[in-house]
Amino acid sequence: MTHETLIADGPKDDSFAAAVLDGLSRPEKTLPCRFIYDRAGSELFERITALPEYYPTRTEIGILESCAAEIVARTPAGTVLIEFGSGSSRKTEILLRALDRLAAYVPLDVSAAALEDASRRLHRRFPGLRVIPLVGDFRTPPRLPDDLADRPRLGFFPGSTIGNFAPDEAVLLLRSMAEALGRDGRLVIGVDLLKGAEVLIPAYDDAAGVTAAFNLNLLARANRDLGADFDLAAFRHEARFNEERGRIEMHLVSVREQVVRVLGQSFSFAAGESIHTESSHKYTSEGFRTLAARAGWTARRMWSDAAGLFSVHELSAGSVPRSSAVTSPPRLITS
């Protein structure tokens, strides 16, 4: 069998409860954006990628399509392609068409639902490809099946998901990926470029309200999974450009004074008080190269679109040893 099938829509995540209780107890309330991505959140993200205001997906796809052969050049036969935060794996198909004789494709995501849908589709489109979907947190290096342990590894991290991490956290994440990809590892990573608020704000606050629904899904998920009593109509989505930090922030702003109950605890909101739910840091190409270097990567090549909206970088690892002792790595769910 060349394909392992996910069996469930993901287990309930205890860490979601802990993150909600912790994040709402802080003086400046916050919730980690990775919890937006349950089945509903992953589906909403797919709708965002097709919005006219949301330039990153179509721009990155354009770059990957025109440069795929160059991007994957010098990838030896028998390589394992590991994708971090793979979501729908739609961009991956562009690389898969250009790649020859992969040992396996390993999509890794917190959303079991997204992995399940993507794996089924890839099985149909690439019947000879061994797909090993892993559900878990990409901040911990994944453990691969023993027969793949010594294969060369190519990492893929599109979508500018790196931007969801503050620079110091991004360095730690890139170091952990270097560890996962090993001594000769390479990483192809999509990075959104810094630009003006007139382009950025609509991209994160579209006219049709899909991004608002995506953001509010955090509260809807807390109601579904934790029995919380958030009134979704009492919070509104807001995208803010934090120029000093070079990032877009998504917030959920309480439209009135209110008290919300979650798992037996009460949380008070003043009118206008916000929950900071996501940051999306933007980089210049030089700024990103410096960040990657802090994590021990060497920037080899960079591709961009004609308008300079988005970039794709190829990084190569130095001498970071492959992980041997791994604590709670992402797990494989197979039937």
Ligand SMILES: C[S@@+](CC[C@H](N)C(=O)[O-])C[C@H]1O[C@@H](n2cnc3c(N)ncnc32)[C@H](O)[C@@H]1O
């Ligand atoms: C911005 S979307 C990008 C999806 C896809 N890679 C693309 O380029 O269209 C971020 C993806 O990363 C996943 N994700 C976010 N945080 C994660 C984490 N800590 N560990 C694993 N997956 C994560 C989400 O579920 C989602 O599928």
